[in-house]
Amino acid sequence: MVVAKVFKFEKQFDGFPQETDLKLVEEQLPEIKDGEFLAEAVYLSVDPYMRAYAPRLPLGETYVGGQVAKVTESKNPKFPVGKYVVAHFGWRTHTISDGKRTPGWTIPMVLPDFGGLPASLALGVLGMPGNTAYFGVTDILQPQQGHTVAVTGAAGAVGSLVGQICKIKGCKVIGIAGSDEKGKWLVDELGFDSFINYKSDDVGKALKEAAPQGVDRYFDNVGGEISSTIINQHMKNFGRVAVCGCISGYNEKEPPKATPIQKGVLRHQLRMQGLHSTRWEDKWMEGILQNKKWIEEGRLKYRETVTEGFENMFKAFTDMLRGGNFGKAIVKV
Numbered sequence: 001m002v003v004a005k006v007f008k009f010e011k012q013f014d015g016f017p018q019e020t021d022l023k024l025v026e027e028q029l030p031e032i033k034d035g036e037f038l039a040e041a042v043y044l045s046v047d048p049y050m051r052a053y054a055p056r057l058p059l060g061e062t063y064v065g066g067q068v069a070k071v072t073e074s075k076n077p078k079f080p081v082g083k084y085v086v087a088h089f090g091w092r093t094h095t096i097s098d099g100k101r102t103p104g105w106t107i108p109m110v111l112p113d114f115g116g117l118p119a120s121l122a123l124g125v126l127g128m129p130g131n132t133a134y135f136g137v138t139d140i141l142q143p144q145q146g147h148t149v150a151v152t153g154a155a156g157a158v159g160s161l162v163g164q165i166c167k168i169k170g171c172k173v174i175g176i177a178g179s180d181e182k183g184k185w186l187v188d189e190l191g192f193d194s195f196i197n198y199k200s201d202d203v204g205k206a207l208k209e210a211a212p213q214g215v216d217r218y219f220d221n222v223g224g225e226i227s228s229t230i231i232n233q234h235m236k237n238f239g240r241v242a243v244c245g246c247i248s249g250y251n252e253k254e255p256p257k258a259t260p261i262q263k264g265v266l267r268h269q270l271r272m273q274g275l276h277s278t279r280w281e282d283k284w285m286e287g288i289l290q291n292k293k294w295i296e297e298g299r300l301k302y303r304e305t306v307t308e309g310f311e312n313m314f315k316a317f318t319d320m321l322r323g324g325n326f327g328k329a330i331v332k333v
């Protein structure tokens, strides 16, 4: 008899998530049936969307999320024992799956050959965040050689890759994030051209110094007043803005107030587009293979912030929301 540990959504968040909003329970799993397999979580992801999605998640449900799991029993030839899968099973240690899609989420996928790179990367640079960065830059932002690019959430899973991919495309990249230690990593190790600490610097003033001629492309991971400042005061004419996330408001009880951006969009004739990584599901492997190639060539660096122990999922999640992570935040069971 297999017993799964599962985090259930106990109480709707009211502002910043509290530990008592989730409940860790045990579930006895039945024997697998024909067409099913049993998978044991090895790495689990903690992502900002888990906070943004909460109002739509019914209470009592398993908390949402992706994981890399090892197939330990199988009556489904597409998911043989010993293989690793990346799947949207939620915050749980053991899962019985029929290999079909959890409605609204990605379909379980046997991990492709990562050529010796760690399987955990399927939750980061070789998975959803990596593809958000890759397709968000190549399809939405479309930076050209010589462009100046600003990216917020710059030291996180998506932002750290966005900046590097823009460097690969020949751009000047300005990263905006929440600590000088993050800035040092971005500039000294990832090759960003400059860094702004939004917690201690005046973003408008610092951006004027870093990009006196203005910004051609802005990859927005945070929304709020920082984005209003960039869009209203720093974009060049005909610039592009990729709206990827708005984490500055996810934990707010009331919708955050920020200076309207319409004037800036209009004055500078900007092209501003939202994106969800899922729109590129039909060419998902293109992003994974390209990011993998850039890693192998030494042109794309990744970093993981690993929390040990399934019981520490909530801690890892809230640490990430508070900015404790460099690169991708994951949990190792």
Ligand SMILES: NC(=O)C1=CN([C@@H]2O[C@H](COP(=O)(O)OP(=O)(O)OC[C@H]3O[C@@H](n4cnc5c(N)ncnc54)[C@H](OP(=O)(O)O)[C@@H]3O)[C@@H](O)[C@H]2O)C=CC1
Pocket: 047, 048, 049, 052, 128, 129, 132, 153, 154, 155, 156, 157, 158, 159, 176, 177, 178, 179, 182, 221, 222, 243, 244, 245, 246, 247, 248, 249, 275, 276, 277, 278, 320, 321, 322, 323, 324, 325, 327, 328, 329
């Ligand atoms: N559209 C899509 O398909 C996807 C969108 N996203 C979005 O992209 C963004 C980044 O996601 P991801 O890379 O996974 O997460 P990160 O790895 O960047 O982690 C979140 C980071 O957000 C920063 N942060 C927290 N609060 C604030 C705040 N008030 N203002 C500014 N920054 C804050 C913290 O860094 P710091 O120390 O700098 O504050 C923290 O490390 C999120 O908004 C997310 O929702 C992510 C994946 C897919």
Ligand SMILES: CCCCCC(=O)/C=C/[C@@H]1[C@@H](C/C=C\CCCC(=O)O)[C@@H](O)C[C@H]1O
Pocket: 048, 049, 052, 053, 128, 244, 245, 246, 276, 277, 278
């Ligand atoms: C306003 C919330 C923006 C969330 C941005 C983000 O991180 C998206 C990530 C998607 C994720 C979408 C899942 C749920 C977010 C829905 C929130 C909402 O609309 O209220 C998943 O599909 C993979 C990433 O592409």
